[in-house]
Amino acid sequence: MLVGCVVEAVAIHAQARGMIDATILIPTHRHAALLPYAVRSALAQEGAEIEVFVVGDGVEDATRTALKPFLDDSRVRFFDFPKGQRLGEQHRHTALQEARGRIVTYLSDDDILLPDHVVEMQRLLEDANFAHAAPIVVTPEGQVNLLQMDVSRPEFVARMYRGRSRIGLTGAAHTREAYDRLPYGWRPAPPDVYGDLHMWLQFTDQSWFRGQTGRHLTMLHFPDSERRHLSTQERVAELEDWWKRSREPGFQEKLDDLLVEQIRCLAVNLKIQAMDLKDRVAELERLRTPRWLRAKRALAALPPARALLARRTRDAGRA
Secondary structure (H helix, E strand, O other), rough: OOOHHHHHHHHHHHHHOOOEEEEEEEEOOOOOOOOOHHHHHOOOOOOEEEEEEEEEEEHHHHHHHHHHHHHHOOOEEEEOOOOOOOOOHHHHHHHHHHEEEEEEOOOOOOEEOOHEEEEEEHOOOOOOOOOEEEEEEEEOOOOOOOOOOOOOOHHHHHHHHHOOOOOOOOOOOHHHHHHHHHOOOOOOOOOOOOOHHHHHHHHOOOOOOOEEEEOOEEEOOOOOOOOOOOOOOHHHHHHHHHHHHHHOHHHHHHHHHHHHHHHHHEEEHHHHHHHHHHHHHHHHHHHHHHHHHHHHHHHHHHHHHHHHHHHHHHHHHHO
């Protein structure tokens, strides 16, 4: 009863605020040179009414300067918070209290959304309350690799609890209604747990959780952990190149074709691994079989030996 009252109150409040399609939340700390690419890609969404929340967690003046040109756009809001605990997760919760989006989707400050990301998340969330775009990473060498995850599968969710699989920030989305039903929302994670994972497990803990993972590439993720050796100038050049490519006609189709090809290669690799495993099991079974039984089976497999054994069996029966 209490949950129903809370949800109803939130719905009334949301209606009063004037809901729009989506809130895109971009947390930021020390990526002043890269942040403009993320914001630009968020504002370039097509087919949806959006707002962009840039949530600062103890940013420097360089970040404020980088954001200044975007603040003339009424869709952009900058929350300039002091440095918070851990990754400033509590700041995200505070900002979301002012969000007008029916859905909320997230974007790291060094990643890029493709123009149909919000529309795709809306489609996925028609039958779910938590969703993730088709998960890919871009390597420093320029390769686009598909990650194996699917939040609609309980087997994958179980691996999340064991820390074996992780859904990153970019590409994740949920309904505002589902967020308001959570016990806490964004909050600092324990020291040994990823902040994003800590948040997503709040959703999977709920009996009403329904997840979906997209089959359509709508974002580009550039893992910071793989780019520690790159200078800021090199990272800016990388994002500039991918930003220009993402605006070219046919880019989306090329990515989807790449996804299909990677799935095909994955299926072939899994088939080879299954055959190798089958051969290995057969070999282990052979080694466990007593030598005399292996010899008997080997003899029985030979045509002359098979006939001889059959004749001896008949003779023994007559005797």
